[in-house]
Amino acid sequence: MIGNRSPAKWRLSAWSCCALFGLYLLQTPAQAADLLLSTAGDASTLQHFGNALAAARPADRVRILALNEMPPLDQLPGDTRLILFGQPALAWRLDAPAGPPTLVLQVNKAQAHKTLGARQPAQLSVLWQDPAPQRQLRLLKYLLPKARRVGVLYDPHSEFLIQELRQASSDLGLEVVAQSWPDTRDSKAVVALLSASDVLLAVADDDLYNPLTAKTLLLTSYGQQHALIGPSAGFVRAGSLASTYSDQYDWLITLSDLLNQPPQRWPSGTYSNTFKVIGNPQVARALGIMLPSDAELARHLLQGETP
The missing domain is CATH 3.40.50.2300 (Response regulator)
Known part of the structure; x- marks a missing residue:
């Protein structure tokens, strides 16, 4: 299928899971975080990505919720890192400027520009889907x-x-x-x-x-x-x-790199580190x-x- 209008059902091989786990072991241990994944679409399509993320970061807690089931963002624990998928989820996040540190995937740069305009919300980073x-x-x-x-x-x-x-x-x-x-x-x-x-x-x-x-x-x-x-x-x-x-494996590497940093150091937008x-x-x-x-x-x- 051409284009990126609907989230793909990402798959990750057992080899990739092992590679990601090895990558985690080579990283400097960081404080455990609550990773909350969400999308405006079918949340079940995130299950493969969530499983791979949990394998790569076993010290963190990984949860998946549909966007319409999300609690008020100001009620989330301070160590929560919100990981959203798709342009509708990005638009939803902008309605809560005081929300937790947020990373957004499956959005290309044109979509992000259309949604954000000149705004650059603090502690929000878009991982552009575009090739660099x-x-x-x-x-x-x-x-x-x-x-x-x-x-x-x-x-x-x-x-x-x-x-x-x-x-x-x-x-x-x-x-x-x-x-x-x-x-x-x-x-x-x-x-x-x-x-x-x-x-x-x-x-x-x-x-x-x-x-x-x-x-x-x-x-x-x-x-x-x-x-x-x-x-x-x-x-x-x-x-x-x-x-x-960049495929799921590449985005997991980029995402993990960002999660290892304090949100204050996150760029407003970035391309995948690997490809x-x-x-x-x-x-x-x-x-x-x-x-x-x-x-x-x-x-x-x-x-x-x-x-």
Whole structure:
């Protein structure tokens, strides 16, 4: 399924659980905390994630409650760490400014921006679901070393992302060519951008990249021999060339790193500390692109990560 409109039923292998437990043992012990997980959707879909989190942090107490069953936030114990999933849960949390320290997952940066606006609540951190722009651009440059002009479609919800992309691209000798796509039923904006760029980079904007737009985007871009990078593993399976992404295991690592810190040190938002890469060999062959294995791509990008 393309896009991130509904929470996925995450799975974690026994090997990953063991790896997470090993990671926990290597960490400096911290004071035990009450970890309360919640979502506006079906809380049972969080069970796998909750089980994995409990395995990774056996000293903590992990509980799961549906959002409509949550107690008043000012009545929660002082050591509670609230872990919310999805944009509706983020919006709900904003109604209680005096709530406990909160981490929010399964929200992309465009969704968070739409919900938060200019607000930066204290002790609230959003773990953006988006692939980190720098990683996506480095992946693009590795696969397409001759590309210089990176085409990016945006709408009012994602226009603010262009500045971050331009900053990241300038460090790599790339130029971002931005094009507004106000009506996704009309492909003229896509055709115009293709003529002004060497490759398309997709941002995590569900209004632009979804099952209804996938056919237009993919057929139009590949009709002009342009690769599409991103925005997610699901879109790569549907026909884009490649993307970095973070799975449940990666988010557990990032989440655990934050939980080991006092909430005062949490960033207002962060990308996953770790990641994986997925490529589409069939698309690569059609475009005449040499595509290394997913593992090789991940190793190459990892070498350039800033500690």
